[in-house]
Amino acid sequence: MEKLMNESSDLTTRTKINTVQLGLWTGVWVLTTALAAFGPKFFWEFNTPLTILGVLINLGIGFGMILANKRYLNGLDELMRKIQLEAMAISLGVGLVCGLSYELLEDIKLITFEPEVSHLIMLMALTYMVGVIAGNRRYK
């Protein structure tokens, strides 16, 4: 069905549909992440079954978002896909290299605070955005 849709509709329509779907999946994933993070404390007083359910729902929606992202990438034209994939590769590399170094900083007592994964995610998001902008400029 997905393949049929990708082949039968034109690029603009296809990209629009895939972008909206990716946006919806991402939005729901953010909401379920917030629910899994704050629900135990504010809504169900650390009830274990509900907490596990919250985490499982969050994971399920997360996988849905990953598939929506894959569908979005496959729906792009080949140059746009190349730009996106190059940006993702750089972002992944920066995340891996800087993430490990960041953790090492604490191990070897160069920083006194505990490394936060959110810092790494911000760095990866920034790198990804810079990668996409640089890619678009390169092929203009």
Added chain:
Amino acid sequence: MGKPAITNNVRRLRFDADEMTQADLAAKADVTRQTIIAIEGGKYSPSLELAFKIAHAFGVPLESVFQYQDGE
């Protein structure tokens, strides 16, 4: 940086096809206009599939649109 290994006549072929716009060609090949601009400018070499689509859009054989330049 040397000359690109794959050159093309997309600009000339668009001119010969009653000044077909980049947007028209992009629609026929199911890609964005940016991709056509990058190909035309020699900044991006398309896949074989896209190369055939572009050739079909002009109604000419592939080698009339794209040429491989040996690096020697």
